[in-house]
Amino acid sequence: MVDTFMGYSRKDGQVGVRNQIAIIPSVFCSAKVAERIAYQVPGSVYFRHPVGCSQVGEDLEVTAKTLIAIGNNPNFAGVVVVGLGCERFSPYELAEGIAPSQKMLETVVIQKEGDSLAAIQKGSKIAREMQQIASRQGREEFPVSELMIGLNCGGSDMTSGLIANPALGYASDKLVGQDGSSILSEITELIGTEEILARRAIDEKVADSIRETIHLTEEKLQRQTRNSSNKERTHLISKGNYDGGLSSVVEKSLGSMKKSGNAPFSGVIRYGHQPERKGLYLLDSPGHDGEVSTGQVAAGAQMILFPTGRGTPTGFPGVPVIKITGNNNTYQKMRENIDLNAGEVLEGKKTLEQMGEEIYQEILEVASGKQVKAEILGHDEQFCITRLP
Template sequence: MQVIKGYRRKNGKIGIRNHLLILPTVVCANQVCSRIQQKAPESVAIPHQHGCSQVGADKERTHKVLVGMGKNPNVGAVLIVSLGCEVINAAQVKAEIEATGKPVSWIDIQGEGGSVKSIQKGIDEANKLLQKIAAAPREDVLVSELIVGVKCGGSDFTSGLCSNPALGKAADILLHKGGTIVMGETTEIIGAEHLVAAKAVNQQVREKLFQCVKQFEHEVERMGVDMRGGNPSSGNIEGGLSSIEEKSLGCISKAGSAPLQDVIEFADEIPARGYYFMDSPGNDIECVSGMAAAGVHLVCFTTGRGTPTGNPIVPVIKITGNEITAKRMADNMDIDTSSVLKGKQTLDESGQEIYEAIIEVANGQETKAEILGHQEFSISRIGISL
């Protein structure tokens, strides 16, 4: 069995990074978190716009994503920063993350007496947590424990011709070894959903997938807008994609050929091994954030046009099939699959190259997005602000 080096957490899960996460429960705590992070450079922060003026399922989504980010096994410890009067319950967030066995501290800005005192207290707490996780050993863990998200963004004609199907080959290799693949982007399978559903292990899973698409289409109809121009975007169209169906046919090849085990909600924890579909927006940052909150270890992200975005807690491997993009955005691209289009490499060979990159990144090699400090994070909203 193939092994990698990882961090074994107290709940039995493995991580491939050992981050201290500074987590604001509400937008009002963002600046305090950012200042703490600046003084604790080994930490990562996830500023966001939410946490107040939310009710019902919308509030629960924000809560679930924040907790999921803290529970992700790439996170070794968490510092929660609350304001004190938001709708998100910081004590509950703390309790749910602590259930994983990792150290969690919590400071409250109103309780501490303002921003300056909170920053000072936060720096002290962050340094204590960093000391606690610094000695965490890396040990041999099985590749079968890896959970990899597959995503595409800034697509062009090369995405469907080589980078996405090559990623699908890599996905098949990981799945064959007992690992897990998570594909999202409900908006990106429209017109090809029947092909994804055909892989479902049973009728219930097929119906769940169709319901995701139906619900999204209902929301577009309710708004009374034409999706074209937003998806495919103007950049997609300029890159040679003529319709959402053409884009979707390229998109779905990222997940490979394995049976679809289940359809999960946005940011829901991955229940078992195999191939799963997460109901999520196509928006790059929202989708990757949902995957991170669901527990993926890393994301393979194909892009023909070129996009630099990353994530605070999961490495994002950038893959392109466009030779021009690979050269023009060499700072951001990790893998160039354009050799497939030239006939110099087969899809199987390119997939093997991507799989080997997954193993290297899992073993600690930094992606371009990590090196450049791309730590984009966003929570998908489903309700109005009060």
């Protein structure tokens, strides 16, 4: 029997787990106007970012592809693009990239409207009308094969690799086993695991891509740290990781890969791109939590699963972030921020498999409308587009 969830049908065939209106600035100059529009329309979210102009080459291309992909994410019933009017990444280009999704879509350009107040007024009216239409759409039943989850983590400690990450891996395997999709990332935290992950590739071409992706990241880190005068800043794990009981980047990497379970890898995705078929994927991205989540949402993930040993409150606009900790003390201190306590496994109250099943059931409930704690508290800090040197 195939598991199901209650989601929102989209005209392009995708399925959303949320039904919000996205207010997306094409450039940092229009970010405040986008924010003001979102504040005036309940049920909308905005995407503040510092890019969209004074970029060239591949750096600008990544920004463009990522913003377009965010607009195409199925969690959004409609999109209002907000531009300034003279930026390198045109608001009309952004809208054109989102148009194939067939969702509600309008563009507001500040210089065309006359000033920011006029743009806010027009954008708010458009977003309100979109929200009224979206509010009339009901949820429908879909198989879990329509779900894609992002596997991320932050503030790791010794319990992350021991408990929270393996339990999440169990849930990921169960989803992928029913033709759902899952994305592992944070390449800087997978250094040293390339051969282990490559052995799980569906073919040698994918195996070579996994090896190459991790090796290139390692070479980049070597260049970045070679001439650093501060040796503390060359470490690949933070002081908080050390304080939480992690001894080295090797230990962190071996624990980090556990989020992906044991399923075969179907391929490697470039940042700002989407997979061509269902399955487990490796996303080429840095280890920064926000850049990882942004890349996963751009790839099509409708939710993020986020183990955290030390604890973090962060969330993503319009995309639920399910927080899991393997540290019972962290859960007791941050229970208003963390959704699931995998620390019960260390206390002998649950098995790892039982915790994995609890995470899986939480995925289905959140996909069907249950709000996570980051959503309830309004946390949206994780939107952050990666930059290329």
